[in-house]
Amino acid sequence: MYCLVSMTTKIATFIDCAGEEGFCFVHRLFGEMEALNLSCAICLDRFRVPVTIPCGHTFCQDCITEHWDTKSKSDIGPHCPICNEEFPIRPALKRNVSLSVLSEATANSAGASGRDTMPVMKGDLAKTMSLPLCDRHKKPLVYYCKNDNMCVCCECGISECKKHETVLVEAEVKSRECLLRRKNVEVERCMEETEKSIAELTENIAKAQVTLQQTSHWVNAKFSMLLKVLAEKQECTENFIEQEKDASLVEANTRLEELQERAQQLRERQVQIAAIRNLPDTQLIQESRLVEVPHMKDIPVDVTPNLQERLSGVTDVLSRISKLVSEDLVKAVSTAVGQDKQSSPQDKRPVLAVVPSPAAPFHPAGKEGLSEYRCTLTFDPRTANAHLLLSQENRRAEHLTSGPRSVTAHNARFDHTWQVLCFQGFRHGQHYWEVQVSKPWAYLGVTYEGIPRKEKGKRCMVGMNELSWSLQLDERQLSAWHNGRREIVAGNSNHSRIGMLLDYEAGTLTYYGDGQARLHAFHCAFTQELFPACWIGEGVCVTLCSP
Structure with a gap:
């Protein structure tokens, strides 16, 4: 990559000196070399003894050997510099005969036409030259240091991050985009579960309202059969029922509001992720570290009023009083008076x-x-x-x-x-x-x-x-x-x-x-x-x- 930066600087100087004619020459030369794809991705020069590793990518034999030797000093195993595929052991290097023949034929053709060969850059030149520059060395930030969590230039990579784990910025961007996609899927799952909980809680609240209303009617019907002396207790009990109804529904509605607020937070997190994915690469890398999926506690969605259970003592007393008045008293009166013909x-x-x-x-x-x-x-x-x-x-x-x-x-x-x-x-x-x-x-x-x-x-x-x-x-x-x-x-x-x-x-x-x-x-x-x-x-x- 250091060669890439140096070559970029030289090419830029050449274009400044030669003007428009020099730019056209460089553009044409790069197009021809890119079409033939006869350049090594490490040295950016024409292949010299090309060898192909197990992942399918081809490099100069000396270039890939030197690259692996350098990485082994930092306890980094053999891997492909392009796709980062790792190998358990260093692969045996075999010469790519077909590519060697093609490379030699292209070199001979260039020599016959009187043109000098020129290093070829991998990828788009404009994109490479548009990368942000290092504040210290004024060179493009082409590496990402995983130990320091920041983008670095070639000199930083050699002098300060020599023993750190570094990857190309482009590879790190792909990795972060994949991570954002997984986080977005998790947010969507949480959103779906939250909406389901909202619907279930809303339905249970409606059912609870019916149950509470029927319980209230039953208690009122019981009180209506008793004498006026019980009116005060009836009013007291009715007030208690209303309080319990309000308390039960207030608690349920509070949980419903919490679920709706959670849904809003998840929607905002989705918007945040979408905005980050549209940022430049370096900002995307920095901002993506700040995205976290909210950890939220479970909110119960059941609504189970215990009004009947809490009123069990009252209903038991009411039942015994009702039996005493409506049955035992009627029986006693019928036995004493001897008539029950007019009763309905x-x-x-x-x-x-x-x-x-x-x-x-x-x-x-x-x-x-x-x-x-x-x-x-x-x-x-x-x-x-x-x-x-x-x-x-x-x-x-x-x-x-x-x-x-x-x-x-x-x-x-x-x-x-x-x-x-x-x-x-x-x-x-x-x-x-x-x-x-x-x-x-x-x-x-x-x-x-x-x-x-x-x-x-x-x-x-x-x-x-x-x-x-x-x-x-x-x-x-x-x-x-x-x-x-x-x-x-x-x-x-x-x-x-x-x-x-x-x-x-x-x-x-x-x-x-x-x-x-x-x-x-x-x-x-x-x-x-x-x-x-x-x-x-x-x-x-x-x-x-x-x-």
Whole structure:
């Protein structure tokens, strides 16, 4: 490279002296020599005993030998001066016969025409002469010293960076551009993950708002049944709920703002990288060292309000007070007075605990009082287990004793559980329906849509998981089930017709037996759409009664 700089200086002096004619001569000579490509990249002169190394590049035998000898003194192994490919051992040098013949023929031709040979530079002369100059030696900065992290000229490389690891500026630029591309890919990946987190957090915030609102409605419905003496506590609890709602959403929105700010930072880093890539080589090398991919902590995107859990003590007290007022007091008054004919079914609906409560006493509800809540239901064939046969316009389900029938596979179907859901679901309001059972071997209830459908075992049965509630009909007794927990229901177990009253806002599911006798009730702060469900034993027929 030192030869390259010296030759550049000499050529520039020659052009200054010879003027335009000298410049044309140099330009033509360089074009001819470049076209023949007969110059050594180390000495920049015509090949003298050309040899080719394993990477494919060719040099003078003496030049490449001297280059490797110099590098070995600095504990640098043999490598190609052009492409920097390293070799485990010094390669054996073999003469390039074809290039030798061509070089000699070109030299003879030049001598015959009376022209003197002239050193040929590798690459574009203008580019070489336009390189920034060293402040001390006023020579082009053609090397990059990796130890000092700076560009140096030939003299600096010989005098000060002799034992340092140096490469051509052009090679270092390529290396830095590759590094910037990798950093840009990493920034883009972080940007994609951040945008995904923003979308997920936004969706979870919306779901949390619905859950919090439904919880608030449930608490308000409970308080509305109590006496005026509880008004002060109701206001206190409502204020607490609002604070919790605000606190939960404020925290979630704060995380959302952090993610959006992170996205902005990543966008700015992309702009910075793009600007650096357009800088001159030396500035690109310097500025690229300052580019760092931001190290950011993970920001959770889940929004899980624990309002119901924190209010569990309040709801437990409210449930016991409600039972005392709405059930025990009604029973005591009915026993003492001996009449309960004027009361409406709405007045007698129990308000019970989140877990199944003790069965309510038998009270005739009256068909007239429930008729306004009656609804029409049909079974959903997509959910019916293969052992169940639907008929009567999907209002009757029979468990076949002959074995399973051939059915089409469907994501909604219960594969191993003798169960079927109704088409109709409820998100609000009051709804009443009746079911006729041929013999007492069934589970009747409601479930969220997310109930397991493909597993084996009892977890898919209505009432055996946290997503569903059911009443088990058995010849010996009735049992209430929720989340796999069982509670015995007192009273007569022989009922062929079961009525079910769902009050979504109040969170109650009440069962009525033959003669409209109230059997049992569940209570929960419902948060999702509820679907009527039936588990049907072998040989049993279940029919949805017409309104």
